[in-house]
Amino acid sequence: MIRGSGMYVPPGIVTNDMLSRIMDTSDEWIVPRTGIRERRYVDPAQGSSTLGVLAAQAALENAGLTAKDIDFVIFATMTPDHYFPGNGGLLATALGMETTHALDIRMQCAGFLSGLQTADAFIRSGTYDRILLVGADVHSSLMPWPESVWDVLLGRTEGPCDPGWYAKATGMRDRAVLFGDAGGALVLEANDSGDGRGFLGFRMYTDGAHWQKLYVPGGGSANRPYMTGEMQDNLDTVPIVEGRQVFRLATQLMPAAVRDVLESAGATLDEVDLVLMHQANLRINEAVQKVLELPDERVFNNIQKYGNTTSATLPLVYDEARRAGRIQPGNLVCFTALGAGLHWGAALARV
Numbered sequence: 001m002i003r004g005s006g007m008y009v010p011p012g013i014v015t016n017d018m019l020s021r022i023m024d025t026s027d028e029w030i031v032p033r034t035g036i037r038e039r040r041y042v043d044p045a046q047g048s049s050t051l052g053v054l055a056a057q058a059a060l061e062n063a064g065l066t067a068k069d070i071d072f073v074i075f076a077t078m079t080p081d082h083y084f085p086g087n088g089g090l091l092a093t094a095l096g097m098e099t100t101h102a103l104d105i106r107m108q109c110a111g112f113l114s115g116l117q118t119a120d121a122f123i124r125s126g127t128y129d130r131i132l133l134v135g136a137d138v139h140s141s142l143m144p145w146p147e148s149v150w151d152v153l154l155g156r157t158e159g160p161c162d163p164g165w166y167a168k169a170t171g172m173r174d175r176a177v178l179f180g181d182a183g184g185a186l187v188l189e190a191n192d193s194g195d196g197r198g199f200l201g202f203r204m205y206t207d208g209a210h211w212q213k214l215y216v217p218g219g220g221s222a223n224r225p226y227m228t229g230e231m232q233d234n235l236d237t238v239p240i241v242e243g244r245q246v247f248r249l250a251t252q253l254m255p256a257a258v259r260d261v262l263e264s265a266g267a268t269l270d271e272v273d274l275v276l277m278h279q280a281n282l283r284i285n286e287a288v289q290k291v292l293e294l295p296d297e298r299v300f301n302n303i304q305k306y307g308n309t310t311s312a313t314l315p316l317v318y319d320e321a322r323r324a325g326r327i328q329p330g331n332l333v334c335f336t337a338l339g340a341g342l343h344w345g346a347a348l349a350r351v
């Protein structure tokens, strides 16, 4: 069962108007198509493990526990601090854990959902009683422009932006406006009380045939050497997103996964108190809501404030919904996500 939740977003707010200082975009274009009004970016050199640590501390506090009470760590991210080692060990040592094992998950926007399934399986098997599941991503590190362009974006210098970088940033504007930096965490534990709280089922899917719809071409062992200056110059380190196809797949596959997990658990949609979706685009989530015929009070979105934070979206919506009083003990909550891989699925929990 979910014992506690927490989140951390860096204080630096970047509005759509601020982005329009360095690329040809506007609030008028971004809001109707994505719902995103602003996102947070970290200060330079603050990696995703740090956001994860701060979110984990908030989740532990909410659970009334300390790091010493945790048996196992799972860290989901697509933007780890380093190519290796993964963030799990960095987080464990930052929290003062000396004997805890840590697992890293690389499944992008579906990473946290997969982490929930992994944590639940470990708890059910009796391997671990208490698991800290963290999702954090720093997408601002994927933005290829130099500090002089950041200065214009953040208003530290007046501008105008260097024309060459303005043209390059405009070439990636469909992606640049979508993402934000954040960390979220849940503390999960075994529940032998018989009160029915806990995960009731998962339905998880992968279709690798769609891998080229969402991926980063530069960097990785499919290249020798795995990273070159040329890749940077050609912006091959920026994710490729076939946005319209991802939009179409997400609006079909997430509602189907929700129905599948409900059927597998012998529950109906009417019984679900809240559906929490990955936050890739508010318009995707509105379409899913419509397909499932859910009233507004049974969904919760916060992409408007944070953008798409990849592996942090589900703990972010969970934590904010809980603090807003939208999740009460005993509620039936359904989680769903879809991301690069493609990986997607749904989970059902009595919280």
Ligand code: UT7
Binding pocket: 024, 025, 026, 029, 030, 033, 034, 109, 173, 174, 175, 177, 178, 214, 241, 242, 243, 244, 246, 247, 280, 281, 308, 339
């Ligand atoms: O979770 C993984 C990533 N998330 C997603 O992929 C979310 C799903 N994708 C989407 O929601 C949509 O694809 C976007 C909202 C990202 C983009 O909308 P779109 O309608 O698919 O835009 P597009 O890339 O096909 O571009 C349409 C037009 C183009 O102009 P022209 O060539 O028709 O003149 C783009 O250059 O809109 C232009 N455009 C923009 N204009 C201003 C694309 N992005 C922007 C922008 N500002 N940020």
